[in-house]
Amino acid sequence: MLREHLNTEIKAAMKAKQSLRLTTLRLVNAAIKDKDIAARAGDNADGVSDDEILAILAKMVKQRNDSVTAYEEAGRLELAEQERSEIEVIEEFLPRKLNDEEITAAIDVAMAKVGASSIRDMGKVMGELKAAHAGQMDFGKIGGMIKQRLG
Incomplete structure (x- = not known):
């Protein structure tokens, strides 16, 4: 496609x-x-x-x-x-970028899906987000958001 x-x-x-x-x-x-x-x-x-x-x-x-x-x-x-x-x-070929509220919601969904409870689960959360939202967010920037939520 x-x-x-x-x-x-x-x-x-x-x-x-x-x-x-x-x-x-x-x-x-x-x-x-x-x-x-x-x-x-x-x-x-x-x-x-x-x-x-x-x-x-x-x-x-x-x-x-x-x-x-x-x-x-x-x-x-x-x-x-x-x-x-x-x-x-x-x-032009990438999906629309998610706004901050959508990113926060996506992080919450990914954390729930993988059962993340500590900072050790950060890789699982990132993997889930990359699979579900490729091209829609800057994964370098959201790492800090994930740490904050898990830490």
């Missing part, structure tokens, strides 16, 4: 001569194909699933956010702006 949507958007960007969008979409497609090749080597003839594609997209957004920070610190604002533009294109 995501794969077809991506290919449709690549064709549309070509027709509209949107070079930055086209380049970004091709980078995404290349990352997916790399993962497909690795999956086939591991006896997975179907390639990567939509969930794995979402993980790839989330990783690409995180990498670009890190680059934005580095470029801004180095005074390379034009490069930081280009990375932000790429982030916008990639995020």
Whole structure:
């Protein structure tokens, strides 16, 4: 499903001569194909699933956010702006981000589902959240929220 949507958007960007969008979409497609090749080597003839594609997209957004920070610190604002533009294109394929109330509710549900009672259960909670909400929240930031609730 995501794969077809991506290919449709690549064709549309070509027709509209949107070079930055086209380049970004091709980078995404290349990352997916790399993962497909690795999956086939591991006896997975179907390639990567939509969930794995979402993980790839989330990783690409995180990498670009890190680059934005580095470029801004180095005074390379034009490069930081280009990375932000790429982030916008990639995020079109990710599910809507959850707000703080929704994140808190999702943490409560995950804690109840895995029976979390102490900080030692944090990994189980994170695993449940990653499975249920891939691409919808920044897992680096919610770690503190989980610790606070478990601690």
